Amino acid sequence: MKLFVKYHILPLICGLALAFFSILILFKTDALNSSVPPKKVLSSPRPSNSQYHSTLVSDEKTELNLYASLREKEGITLFGSSELGVTSNYLTYNFLTDSLGIRVDAFGHAFQQNFAVFCQLLAFKKELKDAKICFILSPGWFEQEGTNIEAFLEFVRPNFLKRIAADPTIPLQTKLEIGRYLHENYGAIENPGSTINYFVNLYRYRKVYGFNDFFRDRFQEIQPVEYAVEADKKIQRKSVAINWDKRLHDAESLFVASVHNSIFVNDSYFKEYVQKEDGSLHTGTFSEMDVKRNRELDDFMLLVDLLVKSGCKPTFVIQGMNPYHYENLERFNPVLTKITQTLDRHKIPYLNLFTSKKTSYQPGTLIDIMHMGDVSWLKMNEFLVKHYDEK
Amino acid sequence: MKNRILRNIVIYFILITGYLLLYVVDIEHLFYREKEQEVKSTIDFVYQQF
Numbered sequence: 387m388k389l390f391v392k393y394h395i396l397p398l399i400c401g402l403a404l405a406f407f408s409i410l411i412l413f414k415t416d417a418l419n420s421s422v423p424p425k426k427v428l429s430s431p432r433p434s435n436s437q438y439h440s441t442l443v444s445d446e447k448t449e450l451n452l453y454a455s456l457r458e459k460e461g462i463t464l465f466g467s468s469e470l471g472v473t474s475n476y477l478t479y480n481f482l483t484d485s486l487g488i489r490v491d492a493f494g495h496a497f498q499q500n501f502a503v504f505c506q507l508l509a510f511k512k513e514l515k516d517a518k519i520c521f522i523l524s525p526g527w528f529e530q531e532g533t534n535i536e537a538f539l540e541f542v543r544p545n546f547l548k549r550i551a552a553d554p555t556i557p558l559q560t561k562l563e564i565g566r567y568l569h570e571n572y573g574a575i576e577n578p579g580s581t582i583n584y585f586v587n588l589y590r591y592r593k594v595y596g597f598n599d600f601f602r603d604r605f606q607e608i609q610p611v612e613y614a615v616e617a618d619k620k621i622q623r624k625s626v627a628i629n630w631d632k633r634l635h636d637a638e639s640l641f642v643a644s645v646h647n648s649i650f651v652n653d654s655y656f657k658e659y660v661q662k663e664d665g666s667l668h669t670g671t672f673s674e675m676d677v678k679r680n681r682e683l684d685d686f687m688l689l690v691d692l693l694v695k696s697g698c699k700p701t702f703v704i705q706g707m708n709p710y711h712y713e714n715l716e717r718f719n720p721v722l723t724k725i726t727q728t729l730d731r732h733k734i735p736y737l738n739l740f741t742s743k744k745t746s747y748q749p750g751t752l753i754d755i756m757h758m759g760d761v762s763w764l765k766m767n768e769f770l771v772k773h774y775d776e777k
Numbered sequence: 778m779k780n781r782i783l784r785n786i787v788i789y790f791i792l793i794t795g796y797l798l799l800y801v802v803d804i805e806h807l808f809y810r811e812k813e814q815e816v817k818s819t820i821d822f823v824y825q826q827f
Contacts, residue, residue, distance in 0.1 A: 574820050577814040
């Protein structure tokens with residue numbers, strides 16, 4: 387044992403100390419720095435005509451749609467998740483554009499949640515001032531452990547991460563938050579590349595003397611990315627008066643007339659997912675949640691902090707869930723209170739479509755157990771017009 | 778005896794420095810500007826309607 391300590395443990399400690407100090411000396415020189423790569427510019431004469439952009443992954447130029455939407459201050463940029471893909475005559479990005487001439491560009495599909503949206507907006511921090519941005523929140527997000535890594539990588543594109551890394555105005559603490567997330571999910575990332583590794587190392591070595599400064603300064607080696615569109619997407623405003631109350635009443639009546647089940651969902655959905663073979667019904671239950679330890683709520687706070695500091699014009703819509711299907715929906719109420727208190731404190735307008743009680747649930751709010759129906763879309767459209775357009 | 782201790786110090790120094798340079802500092806990127814490879818998740822999350 388004594389010999390093992392003498393010939394291996396002591397040399398290991400000496401070797402480790404020498405290696406550590408050698409690396410620190412190398413950090414002080416330029417030996418480990420590489421040159422700044424040339425700027426990458428993504429440009430297009432004009433953004434896409436399409437109003438709904440479910441993904442940004444197909445082509446780098448799809449990223450330009452988000453940039454163009456935030457840059458153009460008359461229209462609205464809408465972030466959501468699975469509800470953006472439902473069928474409805476009143477989908478905001480179609481209805482407001484077609485009926486009233488208000489440009490709405492919507493981004494997202496299932497699994498896009500607060501942290502992914504936060505990072506996308508962080509990448510376009512300079513374009514946020516005075517931008518009209520609406521966020522659809524789903525209560526179900528708060529039952530999970532934050533944005534999953536597949537969704538993060540799909541929506542927070544490599545070019546976005548490069549912009550975040552290279553932006554000296556973004557606080558170190560914010561970059562460390564991204565580093566924390568990527569570090570926790572590192573095992574699930576294929577081909578991470580130097581930009582993701584930048585964030586991961588920033589987080590991993592944040593407390594190691596010498597290493598923390600070295601990795602923090604490495605942002606200078608990350609390729610700068612710029613976006614440019616020559617013409618904004620402008621739409622002719624239409625002077626049309628909409629009788630919102632009548633439309634809501636009609637939408638609810640139509641929906642109630644069209645369904646023949648006890649939980650106010652589409653009949654086809656009811657038969658496929660809710661009704662069992664013996665005629666009894668599947669029920670759901672909302673998870674218990676701890677307001678003090680909720681990853682999605684923390685991500686929501688990060689997002690709100692960014693919105694407040696950026697000078698944009700945000701609004702929120704909180705989706706409902708079907709109280710005829712779900713038990714224990716009141717478990718969401720503490721989180722909902724935290725969300726609404728935060729929005730009230732920052733004077734951010736919101737529309738709350740959630741209720742845990744059957745007695746206050748309006749049929750047509752949802753088409754199934756969790757996705758917005760015509761009634762919700764109409765309420766949302768009215769809310770956005772009254773807030774953004776009639777002021 | 779002293780030579781053996783010194784030899785082991787040098788060996789450990791080279792191994793640890795090599796590890797730090799290759800895997801922590803990622804010195805390879807200085808010599809090989811990386812070709813952009815698609816970043817993706819190794820896990821596919823399946824969306825459930827119900």
